[in-house]
Amino acid sequence: MRPIPPIPLRHTRTMLSGLALLLAGTSALAGDIVGQVTGPDGKPLAGVRVQAPEALRSAVSAADGTFRLPDLPEGETPVIAGQLRLTTAVERVPVPASGEARIALQLQANGSIARAAALHAEPAPEHLAEKQAYLDSIQPVSGRVPNVLVILFDDLGYGDLSSYGNQLIRTPRIDALAQQGVKLEQFYSASPVCTPSRAALLTGRYPSRAHASNHVYFPTGSPMATIRRSMGWANALPQDEVLLPEVLARAGYATGAFGKWHLGDQPGHRPTDFGFRDYFGILYSNDMNPATLWRGNAVDTPADQTDQATLTERITDEAVAFLRAHAGGPFFAYVPYTAPHLPHHPNPKHSGVSEGGVYGDVIEDLDSNVGRLLDVLRELKVDDNTIIIVTSDNGGDYGGSAGDLRGRKGETWEGGQRVPAFVIWPGVTKPGTESREMAMNIDVFPSILAAAGIPLPPDRTIDGRDARGLLGGGETPHDFLYYLTTWSGQFDGIRDRRFKFHDIVPNVSPLGAGGDVPYNAVPSLYDLQRDNESHDLSARHPQDTARLRSQLESFRAAAASNPRGWREGNAAP
Incomplete structure (x- = not known):
C-alpha cells in the first residue's frame, strides 16, 4: 500500500505550536536516519516515500533505494x-545524539x-x-428528423480556444461554429473528470445515479x-442505464462512436453493448495501458502499434467514413476525441x-480535424x-487554460466544470448568437429525444432538461445545477x-491524495455574474446563502434516499 500520508498542516498557528512543543520536549536536533528500501525480490525500490511523522520529516527513495531523514531529535522515532x-x-529507530542511524526497509507483496476486492x-x-x-416501446421515426453529430474533447479547458480568449492557440474551424450557431458561455460538464461526465x-x-461519480474507470x-x-466502487457503467445511442438505434438511427469510451472495458459494458452499432477507438484514456484500439469488439491495433501522434486523425477518418456511409440518415455520430488529454503527441502535420x-x-490539430467533419457534412x-x-x-488539466475562471480539472470550481460549447441546431439556433444562460451536458439526452419525438424513460429520473428554448435565445430550463466532487462523488x-x-x-x-481542506476554507457564496469565485459574499447575502444551502441539502437527502433515481410506478419525469 501507499504510505500513510503526513498530517496536513492547514493552519500556520498549528504548525508553529507543534514545532514549539517538539523543540521544548526533546533534545537538540542532531541525528540522521539513513537507509535503503528494497522490494520483495531484494532489489532497490525508487520513489518510495519514507516518513518520520512525529518529527515532520519525509524523503523519497532515490534510484538506488537510498534515503535520508535529517536533523532528528535524539531518541526513538517511528519510520x-x-x-x-x-x-x-x-520500524522504531533509535536516533543517536549525533551521527547516523542506519536501517534497511524491505517491502513485501x-x-x-x-482480498478486499x-x-x-x-x-x-x-x-x-x-x-x-x-426500448421495446420506441417506434421508428418517420419523416425528416435531424441527424446528430456530437464532438467531445478530452480535457479541453474553457480558455483553450481562440474564441474563448486564447491568444496563442488558433482554432478558426471550431471558432466558426459560433458564427453558424450559438456559443454557450455558461455550459457545464456534470463532473470535473472523464468517466462521470461521459456517463x-x-x-x-x-453520474452518481449510475455508480459513475467516484473518479474514473480503469x-x-x-x-x-x-x-x-x-x-466497493463500480468500474463499468451498469447495464440498466439507458444511453442515447440505444434509444436512437431503436428509433431507426444509424449509430457510431469513434474515440474514447471510458465507461467499461468488459463484455456487456462496451460501446456496442450500449447501442453503438459501429465503434472504433480506445476503451479508456490514452494515458492508460494498454492503449489498444478496438473495432467493434475486436482488437484493431495492438497497443505496441498505436501511434498517439496520429490518433486524432485516425478517429476522424473513421467518423468521416461513417458519415459517408449513412448520409441518407438519420444518423447519430459520437466523436469523443482522446485529445488534448495527456500524453501530448502532436501530429507531424501540425508539429x-x-x-x-x-x-x-x-489543439490546432483537433481544430483541423473538426473542420474535416464539418466539410464532409457540407459536401454530403x-x-x-x-x-x-x-x-x-471537463475543464482543462495542467498545461491547458481555464481562462479567467478559478480552478481546473478535478475541482468543482468553475474552471473544473465550465467548458466551451457550441451548438448548431437547424431551426432552433440563430447564427452568430451567444448565451450566458446556464446549461449542462445532461441536457443533451432529453433535448435530442424531444427533437425526435421520443418520450423519456418513465422509470427513472432524468436530471437534464430540453434546452432548445435556451439554444434559441431563451432562458435556462434549470432552477439549479449541482457540482460533484472528483473522488468522493458528493454534491x-x-x-x-x-x-x-x-x-x-x-x-x-483511496491513495490518500487530495481532499485536504485549503487553509481558511469555509462554505462560501459567489456571484457568478460579476466575479470569478474570488470573493465570498455569504455575509453580504445571508438569505441567498441559506436558500442555496437548504436546496443543496434537500437534493443530497433525496439522492441518498434513492441513489439510482428510480421512479415508483414508472411515473413520468
Whole structure:
C-alpha cells in the first residue's frame, strides 16, 4: 500500500505550536536516519516515500533505494515506508545524539487489497426489465428528423480556444461554429473528470445515479481497478442505464462512436453493448495501458502499434467514413476525441506550428480535424439537417487554460466544470448568437429525444432538461445545477442563475491524495455574474446563502434516499 500520508498542516498557528512543543520536549536536533528500501525480490525500490511523522520529516527513495531523514531529535522515532501494491514497513529507530542511524526497509507483496476486492462485485443491475420495456416501446421515426453529430474533447479547458480568449492557440474551424450557431458561455460538464461526465452526457442523469461519480474507470486487472473494487466502487457503467445511442438505434438511427469510451472495458459494458452499432477507438484514456484500439469488439491495433501522434486523425477518418456511409440518415455520430488529454503527441502535420507550444499543436490539430467533419457534412448536403454539438468532458488539466475562471480539472470550481460549447441546431439556433444562460451536458439526452419525438424513460429520473428554448435565445430550463466532487462523488456545490454556493465536503482518494481542506476554507457564496469565485459574499447575502444551502441539502437527502433515481410506478419525469 501507499504510505500513510503526513498530517496536513492547514493552519500556520498549528504548525508553529507543534514545532514549539517538539523543540521544548526533546533534545537538540542532531541525528540522521539513513537507509535503503528494497522490494520483495531484494532489489532497490525508487520513489518510495519514507516518513518520520512525529518529527515532520519525509524523503523519497532515490534510484538506488537510498534515503535520508535529517536533523532528528535524539531518541526513538517511528519510520514508515510504503508503496502501492506492497506492504507498509514500520520500524522504531533509535536516533543517536549525533551521527547516523542506519536501517534497511524491505517491502513485501501486499495481498490485502486483492482480498478486499474479492469481497465486492460490480453493482448488480436493478432495472433491466424496465429498460427493456422502454426500448421495446420506441417506434421508428418517420419523416425528416435531424441527424446528430456530437464532438467531445478530452480535457479541453474553457480558455483553450481562440474564441474563448486564447491568444496563442488558433482554432478558426471550431471558432466558426459560433458564427453558424450559438456559443454557450455558461455550459457545464456534470463532473470535473472523464468517466462521470461521459456517463452524464449519454444518460441525461447526474453520474452518481449510475455508480459513475467516484473518479474514473480503469482497465480491468490494473492496480487502480483492483483498488476501486476493494472500495466497493463500480468500474463499468451498469447495464440498466439507458444511453442515447440505444434509444436512437431503436428509433431507426444509424449509430457510431469513434474515440474514447471510458465507461467499461468488459463484455456487456462496451460501446456496442450500449447501442453503438459501429465503434472504433480506445476503451479508456490514452494515458492508460494498454492503449489498444478496438473495432467493434475486436482488437484493431495492438497497443505496441498505436501511434498517439496520429490518433486524432485516425478517429476522424473513421467518423468521416461513417458519415459517408449513412448520409441518407438519420444518423447519430459520437466523436469523443482522446485529445488534448495527456500524453501530448502532436501530429507531424501540425508539429511546431502553434505559438501555444506542444499543447497548442495538439489543439490546432483537433481544430483541423473538426473542420474535416464539418466539410464532409457540407459536401454530403446534410449540414442543413444535422444537429452539431461541440464541447469538452471537463475543464482543462495542467498545461491547458481555464481562462479567467478559478480552478481546473478535478475541482468543482468553475474552471473544473465550465467548458466551451457550441451548438448548431437547424431551426432552433440563430447564427452568430451567444448565451450566458446556464446549461449542462445532461441536457443533451432529453433535448435530442424531444427533437425526435421520443418520450423519456418513465422509470427513472432524468436530471437534464430540453434546452432548445435556451439554444434559441431563451432562458435556462434549470432552477439549479449541482457540482460533484472528483473522488468522493458528493454534491458539494449548487448554482442558480446568479449565485453559487460552494460547500466543504470530504474528497480524499483511496491513495490518500487530495481532499485536504485549503487553509481558511469555509462554505462560501459567489456571484457568478460579476466575479470569478474570488470573493465570498455569504455575509453580504445571508438569505441567498441559506436558500442555496437548504436546496443543496434537500437534493443530497433525496439522492441518498434513492441513489439510482428510480421512479415508483414508472411515473413520468
